[in-house]
Amino acid sequence: EVQLVESGGGLVKPGGSLRLSCAASGFTFRIYSMNWVRQAPGKGLEWVSSITGGSNYMYYTDSVKGRFTVSRDNAKSSLYLEMNSLRAEDTAVYYCARDRTSGGYNSLNAFDIWGQGTMVTVSS
Amino acid sequence: DIVLTQSPGTLSLSPGERATLSCRASQSLSLNFLAWYQQKPGQAPRLLIYGASSRATGIPDRFSGSGSGTDFTLTISRLEPEDFAVYYCQQYGSSPQTFGQGTKVEIK
Numbered sequence: 001e002v003q004l005v006e007s008g009g010g011l012v013k014p015g016g017s018l019r020l021s022c023a024a025s026g027f028t029f030r031i032y033s034m035n036w037v038r039q040a041p042g043k044g045l046e047w048v049s050s051i052t053g054g055s056n057y058m059y060y061t062d063s064v065k066g067r068f069t070v071s072r073d074n075a076k077s078s079l080y081l082e083m084n085s086l087r088a089e090d091t092a093v094y095y096c097a098r099d100r101t102s103g104g105y106n107s108l109n110a111f112d113i114w115g116q117g118t119m120v121t122v123s124s
Numbered sequence: 125d126i127v128l129t130q131s132p133g134t135l136s137l138s139p140g141e142r143a144t145l146s147c148r149a150s151q152s153l154s155l156n157f158l159a160w161y162q163q164k165p166g167q168a169p170r171l172l173i174y175g176a177s178s179r180a181t182g183i184p185d186r187f188s189g190s191g192s193g194t195d196f197t198l199t200i201s202r203l204e205p206e207d208f209a210v211y212y213c214q215q216y217g218s219s220p221q222t223f224g225q226g227t228k229v230e231i232k
Contacts, residue, residue, distance in 0.1 A: 037169075045161075045169065045212055045223040061220055095168055100180075108216040110159035112180060114168035 002026035002113055004096050009118030016086050016122070022079040022096030022115055030054070030074035033104040035111060036081050038092035038120075048094070049081065050107035059107035063089075086122045093117040126151050126215050128224035136232040143200040145227045147213035152193045154217030160189055160198045163226075164209045172211075173198065203229070 008020040022034070036048040049070040050059045058070050069082040079096050097111035127150040137143055147158065156176040161169040171180040173189035176196055186201040200207055208231050213224040 044225050045214070047221050047223070059219070100171065100174055107219055108157065108221055110157075110171055110174040110180075110214065110216055111169075112171045112174075114170070116168055 004098065004113055004115035006094065006096055006115040006118040009094065009120045011121045011123065012086055013124050014087060014122055017082070017084045018086065018120060020081040020083065020094055020096075020118060020120070022081075024077040024079065024098075027098075027113075028102075029072075029077040031102040033099040033107075033109065034072060034079045035097045035099065035107075035109075036070065036079075037095045037097050037111070037114075038090075039095070039117075040089075040092045043092075046092075047107075051079070052105055053103070057105060057107075083120070086120075088122050091120060091122050093119050125220055126153070126218050126222055128213050128215055128222055130211075130213060130224035130227045132227060133225075134228045134230060136230050137203055138232045139203050139205055141203050143198075143203055143207070143229055145198040145200075145211055145229075147191075147196045147198070147224050149194045149196070149215055151218070153196075153215050156192050156196075157215060157217030158189075158191070158196050159214045159216065160187075161212045161214065162207075162209045163212065169212065200229075 035050045051070045067085045071080045095117045096115045098113040099109040100112040131146045158176045160173040163169045177189045
């Protein structure tokens with residue numbers, strides 16, 4: 001079964017750090033670009049970051065540039081999001097999602113597989 | 125950034141009725157790179173349509189997408205009880221990719 005499972009969310013104070021993980025299974029992880037998408041409570045979806053299969057390219061939405069770092073370990077079929085200098089406006093459910101087609105080299109694709117999400121709350 | 129505006133905000137319909145959801149882009153989309161997702165409370169989004177009109181794997185044929193340029197439509201031909209949810213459009217033709225604000229389809 002194709003599956004993505006996120007972990008690592010929690011409550012953190014403003015200015016703090018958190019590392020999210022996404023474990024993939026059921027498909028050849030290394031050939032797909034992967035993504036992080038977030039959803040603030042009661043709000044819509046926002047693309048956060050993408051990383052190509054070989055980690056050659058990483059992309060970020062402007063509001064997280066310089067604070068968040070996306071990475072992956074293809075040997076472990078895992079995706080990560082290192083989040084630093086967290087702000088209240090980063091509070092959201094964070095989803096990892098797979099590009100619909102393999103071999104992508106940019107941050108532009110539909111997402112066909114999603115994890116269940118992990119909640120990040122930034123509050124003092 | 126390309127802004128996607130979805131209308132209406134809420135659609136109140138009965139099971140068996142036809143639902144028509146609109147997504148308008150602030151600029152013409154490259155190669156009609158427009159997707160539609162369904163999201164139910166407490167669940168992750170589910171891909172329904174990509175490339176404006178292609179159904180994703182396992183999606184029933186009562187869901188159809190159409191449109192080009194700046195105007196796109198998701199049609200649900202006959203609403204089933206499980207179709208009541210929030211629907212989002214997404215453009216992935218121009219960086220950064222962006223989502224619409226969503227349309228809620230509720231039971232009348």
